Amino acid sequence: MAVETFTWGARIGDQGDIAFATQSAAFADGYEQTVSVGINNKSGSWPYTYIGPIEEVQPIMDFLDAHGGSKSFQWTPPFSAQGLYKCAGYSILPKGGPLLQLTATFKQSFSL
Numbered sequence: 001m002a003v004e005t006f007t008w009g010a011r012i013g014d015q016g017d018i019a020f021a022t023q024s025a026a027f028a029d030g031y032e033q034t035v036s037v038g039i040n041n042k043s044g045s046w047p048y049t050y051i052g053p054i055e056e057v058q059p060i061m062d063f064l065d066a067h068g069g070s071k072s073f074q075w076t077p078p079f080s081a082q083g084l085y086k087c088a089g090y091s092i093l094p095k096g097g098p099l100l101q102l103t104a105t106f107k108q109s110f111s112l
Contacts, residue, residue, distance in 0.1 A: 003072065003073060003074050003084070003112060004063070004066075004067075004073050004074070005073065005074040005075070005082075006063060006073050006074065006075040006085070006106075008050060008059075008060050009050075010046070010048050010049065010050070010077070010078060015047070016044050016045065016046040016047075016077055016078070016080075017044065017045045017046075018042065018043070018044050019042075019043055019044075019045070020036065020041055020042055021036065021037040021038055021041040021042075021043070022034050022035065022036055022037055022041070023035055023037050040110045043107070043108040043110075044077060044080065044083075044107075044108045045105060045106070045107045045108065046077045046078075046085075046105065046106045047103065047104075047105055048087075048102075048103065048104045048105065048106050049101065049102070049103050050101070050102045051095060051099060051100070051101045051102075052099065052100065053098040053099060053100070054098065054100055057092070057100045057102050060102055061090070061092075061102065064087050064090055064104065067086070067087065069086060069087060069088045069089060070086070071086070071112065072084040072085065072086050072109040072111065072112050073085060073086075073087075075106055077106070083108055083109075084108065084109040084110065084111070084112070085106040085107060085108055085109055086106070086107055086109045087104050087105065087106050087107070088105070088107070089104065090102055090103060090104035091103045091104070
């Protein structure tokens with residue numbers, strides 16, 4: 001199965017969040033021990049915003065609909081390497097005239 005690539009650009013200024021999976025154990029004397037969890041303990045989540053006419057927004061909605069929140073796609077976030085991401089849903093906001101705003105969150109995935 002070929003993994004599709006999301007090619008539409010993100011709005012400048014969208015800020016991603018990077019998180020590390022860890023577990024901690026705190027002891028009564030104030031000592032705390034923390035360890036990384038898993039081989040992919042660093043993951044990213046990025047807001048995605050696109051504003052344009054329906055002719056430009058519709059192919060993005062079609063792409064996200066085809067992946068249905070469960071299938072990964074390749075995407076390159078700003079200043080990061082290409083990776084696998086999933087999108088659980090999106091919002092559409094009319095911006096007046098022919099313009100629509102699509103907003104979504106792309107969450108890093110480590111499997112198809």
